[in-house]
Amino acid sequence: MVLDAGWAVKWLTLCAQAMAEHRVELIELDRAIGDSDHGENMDRGFQAVLAKLGESTPETPGAALKMTAMTLMSKVGGAAGPLYGTAFLRAATAVGDAAEIEPSTWADALAAARDGIVARGKAEPGDKTMVDAWTPAVDAARAAADGGSADLLGVLVAAAEAAEAGAVATDPLIARKGRASYLGERSAGHRDPGAVSSALILRAAVGAAA
Amino acid sequence: MTVSIVVVSHSAKIADGAIELAAQMAPGVVLLAAGGTDDGRIGTSLDKVLAALEQAGGDGAVVLTDLGSAVMTAESALEFLGDPEGVLLADAPLVEGLVAAAVAAQGGADVRAVKDAAEAALGPARRQEPGSADAAGDRPGGGAPPDCTGDFELVNLAGMHARPAAKMAGGLSSLDAEVTINGVDGASMTGLMTLGAGKGSVLHVEAWGTDAERAVSYVSALVQSGFGEP
Structure with missing residues (x-):
């Protein structure tokens, strides 16, 4: 198993599938503390990515990530567009034009993506945003890649599990960024939709490699 | 030189409307709308911003935005283009900032000055309090007495409304002088x-720099002609 262009295409396809399947869940989460468009926007964005993949097949994982960045920034419409777009764009830069992504490069790419989200959205860990899924994912992927014992799949799994736990951990937090921050303390007790969609994306990366 | 201006809004109508308004006062400036999503919904689109930046002229462009994710989309567009020189994002209220920027661009200001004009439109509430710690450094002429001054009474019926203000600001921004009018x-x-200066109000002009005298006589001529209005 290698993280090549074929894997990237499968990953993005699974992302689109996940966004379609979880569309209503994301809408409900966002309705509670936002403007209820996250499920709709993510579904639309990744359907557009699917359509692009139908038009031409990317030659490298980096090319697939860059195409995804462009498409999400243009089609999502809400704040998730530039945030995820920047994440994929920075990740694309991190993997460069290599034919395959190595485990430690995957950790680098996740870190670059997270840094892009932070730079664009100005959120910090604990603000109840997608950063709360990405930051533990970056740390877990880094630790797994540096530990050397984990194989490629192990690194992907570590990131996905950490992101999922990070999303769950947003439940009690009080939102300090985005629309949810207007709710103040009333935002506690709800899961952050952006953290959930981030975990879905990283889980799809595992599915594509399995 | 004419700097182009790009308006990124969640709504196509807002972008078009703001541009319609600004175009009245800056007919020679390329004003480009990037409003709404590709499929006409509320939101912002990287494609539209990139297309607008493509149409901007070679003298540079200033980008104005409305709400949060429009800022993020505009920033993403610049990142996507590799942060091109001569394209600047202005942190300014959309309508006031656009009009001020357009007037500055019409007056031949460079891209940095057009951005500054937009950001100066934040309004009195956001300006620095007089007498605050570093206000002296921001005082025109560095606190030195003005090189030229003058007092002129407004004679036109409508006083200092939008069109005269645009004319005056546009003319003064093209001169090599720092000018204050009633502060x-x-x-x-x-x-x-x-200023809310109506007919009969007196404008006290202070000017610093090479073109200080020209600036004062420019204001004098404009005011005394009633800005070409009754």
Whole structure:
């Protein structure tokens, strides 16, 4: 198993599938503390990515990530567009034009993506945003890649599990960024939709490699 | 030189409307709308921003935005283009900032000055309090007495409304002089409008720099002609 262009295409396809399947869940989460468009926007964005993949097949994982960045920034419409777009764009830069992504490069790419989200959205860990899924994912992927014992799949799994736990951990937090921050303390007790969609994306990366 | 201006809004109608308004005062400036999503919904689109930046002329472009994710989309567009030189994002209220920027661009200001004009439109509430710690450093002429001054009474019926303010700010911004009028920046159209100066009000002009005298006589001529209005 290698993280090549074929894997990237499968990953993005699974992302689109996940966004379609979880569309209503994301809408409900966002309705509670936002403007209820996250499920709709993510579904639309990744359907557009699917359509692009139908038009031409990317030659490298980096090319697939860059195409995804462009498409999400243009089609999502809400704040998730530039945030995820920047994440994929920075990740694309991190993997460069290599034919395959190595485990430690995957950790680098996740870190670059997270840094892009932070730079664009100005959120910090604990603000109840997608950063709360990405930051533990970056740390877990880094630790797994540096530990050397984990194989490629192990690194992907570590990131996905950490992101999922990070999303769950947003439940009690009080939102300090985005629309949810207007709710103040009333935002506690709800899961952050952006953290959930981030975990879905990283889980799809595992599915594509399995 | 004419700097182009790109308006990124969640709504196509807002972008088009703001541009329609600004175009009246800056007919020679390329104003480009990037409003709404590709499929006409509320939101912002990287494609639209990139297309607008593509149409901007070679003298540079200033990008104005409305709400949070429009800022993020505009920033993403610049990142996507590799942060091109001569394209600047202005942190300014959309309508006031656009009008002020357009007037500055019409007056031949460079891209940095057009951005500054937009950001100066933040209004009195956001300006620095007089007498605050580093206000002296921001005083025109570095606190030195003005090189030229003058007092002129407004004679036109409508006083200092939008069109005269645009004319005056546009003219003053193209001169090599720092000018204040009743204490506000003479090159800032919105600053001039906040004076609320009606017919009979006296404008006290202070000018510093090479073109100080020209600036004062420019204001004098404009005011005494009633801005070409009754």
